[in-house]
Amino acid sequence: MQENEKIRLGISIGDLNGIGCEVALKTFQDNRMLDFCTPIIFASNKTISFQKNELELSINYNGVPDASKALSGKINVVNVWKEVPQIKFGEATKEAGDYAIKSLKAAVEALKKDEIDVLVTAPINKNNIQAEDFNFPGHTDYLVQELEGEGLMFMVTDTLKVGLLTDHVAVKDVANAITTKLVRSKIATIENSLKIDFAIRKPKIALLGINPHSGDNGVIGKEDDEILKPIISELSEAGHLIYGPYSADSFFGSDGYQKFDAILAAYHDQGLIPFKTLSFGKGVNFTAGLSKVRTSPDHGTAYEIAGQGKADHSSFKEAVFVALQIFKNRKEYKELSSNKLLRQRVRR
Structure with a gap:
């Protein structure tokens, strides 16, 4: 060109x-x-x-x-x-x-x-x-x-960006599909995309919990405590601006989501229902990481x-x-x- x-x-x-x-x-x-x-x-x-x-x-x-x-x-x-x-x-x-x-x-x-x-x-x-x-x-x-590259389904507008850990996966299979390796890979992909594709020098990323109320300290489910929290802690200590896991049911109900450059949802509807509710007709599906x-x-x-x-x-x-x-x-x-x-x- x-x-x-x-x-x-x-x-x-x-x-x-x-x-x-x-x-x-x-x-x-x-x-x-x-x-x-x-x-x-x-x-x-x-x-x-x-x-x-x-x-x-x-x-x-x-x-x-x-x-x-x-x-x-x-x-x-x-x-x-x-x-x-x-x-x-x-x-x-x-x-x-x-x-x-x-x-x-x-x-x-x-x-x-x-x-x-x-x-x-x-x-x-x-x-x-x-x-x-x-x-x-x-x-x-x-x-x-x-x-x-590593593909990531990334729904974006000027003010809201939502990525998915799992995309077209049946709900019954979501928990088993989310592994430590997958989470690390998706976080790296979304972080690199924010830097390279959207020119955000130091991106701030929120992770939504896998289970209701992010597992309630293991009462509802252990995946958030055993998979998400250790990775978030490790990356935070290394200087990455990664936060969570946040309870998905209330995360988009306040203006808190606007404090982040991107949100990484655990599965399809968890991320796309709020995204399309807030921005339908203005949103874009971008395949990051390719x-x-x-x-x-x-x-x-x-x-x-x-x-x-x-x-x-x-x-x-x-x-x-x-x-x-x-x-x-x-x-x-x-x-x-x-x-x-x-x-x-x-x-x-």
């Missing part, structure tokens, strides 16, 4: 029967967005044409055979498939799932080849994407396999309003801006680190 080039932003189109195409196209219907990046949608000309006509959206786009041919100042569509898939708005079909995966795989391949700089994924249906060559509970697990930048809106396929032109694209637009900012922050961090190393070598 040249210094004066815009960031190349790849978009996997998600479930064709949901609102993925709609929120993506609405975001870039505003031509001013093209001043910030070069959007590259992984689908097909015919698919995008059908969607824009059905949704009565006024946009122009440039069809390209692959991402490397994308033009700056244009909405680009990579023709991943030539056939015309049947679109049934509001229905969870196997065909829609298959094309969602085709789009995602093509986008991730382009990301790995540096043909795009960042990836924004439109919502998928976790049921109809399942196949012999794609057996993942969602985007995050697939991206962890394909890209280097070698590449991936974001997504904080909502699903929304079949109930698909094809009706009612979808709010605010979260998708935020996902675009967050991806661009993280990419810039990583680049700046890398440059600052290189300059620091260079100065250290000169002193020697």
Whole structure:
């Protein structure tokens, strides 16, 4: 990527029967967005044409055979498939799932080849994407396999950031899944992400308890005392600003959560219910800890309003801006680190 080039932003189109195409196209219907990046949608000309006509959206786009041919100042569509898939708005079909995966795989391949700089994924249906060559509970697990690093589901806004120790894990399996190794890994990932991706020099992180009332000193459960507290104590003594475990039921009920740069929740609903309650429509799902930048809106396929032109694209637009900012922050961090190393070598 040249210094004066815009960031190349790849978009996997998600479930064709949901609102993925709609929120993506609405975001870039505003031509001013093209001043910030070069959007590259992984689908097909015919698919995008059908969607824009059905949704009565006024946009122009440039069809390209692959991402490397994308033009700056244009909405680009990579023709991943030539056939015309049947679109049934509001229905969870196997065909829609298959094309969602085709789009995602093509986008991730382009990301790995540096043909795009960042990836924004439109919502998928976790049921109809399942196949012999794609057996993942969602985007995050697939991206962890394909890209280097330790994945962390990180829900973010300007003022609230919530990470998860476990994400798409059944509640009955959560306690067994949370190990000392996992907690150390997730804390390191979230701390590094806050420093590198969000430019927070000395991040302050809160951990929520695994059990109700953080176990009540072992009366309700021992995991908080045996796993979380020793790690928090050890890291605190080493100079890390790690606090907790806090009782999850009251943590978000006061303004106390605003004193932290991020919160690390034990499991999916413990973190996402308060996050979406406080920031729905403005939140972004970011996969921290990977070698590449991936974001997504904080909502699903929304079949109930698909094809009706009612979808709010605010979260998708935020996902675009967050991806661009993280990419810039990583680049700046890398440059600052290189300059620091260079100065250290000169002193020697």
